Amino acid sequence: MRFASLGSGSRGNALVVEADADGSKTRVLLDCGFGPRELALRLARLGLAPEDLDAVLVTHEHSDHSAGVMKCARRHHLQVFLSHGTLASLPNDRGEPPQLNVIDSHKIFAIGALEIRPYPVPHDAREPVQFVFSDGRHDLGVLTDTGGATPHIVAMLDGCDALVLECNHDSAMLAKGSYPYHLKQRIAGRFGHLDNQAAAGLLAALDRSKLQHVVAAHLSEQNNTPQLARCALAGVLGCDMEWVGIASQDEGFVWRELI
Numbered sequence: 001m002r003f004a005s006l007g008s009g010s011r012g013n014a015l016v017v018e019a020d021a022d023g024s025k026t027r028v029l030l031d032c033g034f035g036p037r038e039l040a041l042r043l044a045r046l047g048l049a050p051e052d053l054d055a056v057l058v059t060h061e062h063s064d065h066s067a068g069v070m071k072c073a074r075r076h077h078l079q080v081f082l083s084h085g086t087l088a089s090l091p092n093d094r095g096e097p098p099q100l101n102v103i104d105s106h107k108i109f110a111i112g113a114l115e116i117r118p119y120p121v122p123h124d125a126r127e128p129v130q131f132v133f134s135d136g137r138h139d140l141g142v143l144t145d146t147g148g149a150t151p152h153i154v155a156m157l158d159g160c161d162a163l164v165l166e167c168n169h170d171s172a173m174l175a176k177g178s179y180p181y182h183l184k185q186r187i188a189g190r191f192g193h194l195d196n197q198a199a200a201g202l203l204a205a206l207d208r209s210k211l212q213h214v215v216a217a218h219l220s221e222q223n224n225t226p227q228l229a230r231c232a233l234a235g236v237l238g239c240d241m242e243w244v245g246i247a248s249q250d251e252g253f254v255w256r257e258l259i
Helices: 036-044 069-076 084-089 151-157 171-176 181-188 196-205 226-237
Strands: 002-007 014-021 024-030 055-057 079-083 100-103 109-111 114-120 129-134 139-143 162-166 213-217 253-257
Touching: 002 036, 002 162, 014 036, 024 114, 036 069, 055 069, 069 079, 079 084, 079 109, 084 100, 114 151, 129 151, 139 151, 151 196, 162 196, 171 181, 196 226, 213 226, 213 253
Parallel strands: 024 055, 055 079, 079 100, 139 162, 162 213
Antiparallel strands: 002 014, 002 253, 014 024, 109 114, 114 129, 129 139
């Protein structure tokens, strides 16, 4: 199994997960905050085209995660998997919808060679979910857009081989920054986003014995820096700061493989 980011942040998010079974590849896109043209350009950097994808999974309805979902799915005949709340909260979109699959945030499902384990998270959306992906040998846990780490989140991410983990903001930078008070309260609230230290605290609570990759994701361009996010996570891992990956807004990150 391998995975790569097309971009991560408030201007658009998308993550590709690929698994291989008996020579047949399954590729899914987690979120699609980019339009069809931008999606194709970003996929090309990974050696892929939109036609190489099998499905799109949607974590929640916020536009940086969902803006391109329906257009891209219709154009490239992709299945879409999302919760009932997310589907109900998406803006009306003209044209025939693609094949929609409404998921239960507590029920495992499969797409080709991938087993997918959704789980609910506290965020200011209608019915947000995050996901753990498995090819039967390795587990990739993804967590962005959550206001805190619940016991269920810890249980879902425990013992994963790779983690893509939200490090949205540095608390001091957010407090001193130019955002209006109500927005600061939303971001730092229990249904907002994980700060660096909260992400580090979650990481510390997990079984990390099998970790091959840890990537900090969904960094605020105004209220965080890659160095601060890396420092927080590396402090828990006891590793060199550069070992911790960064999912950037413009570049995402290139393929990372689980072996």
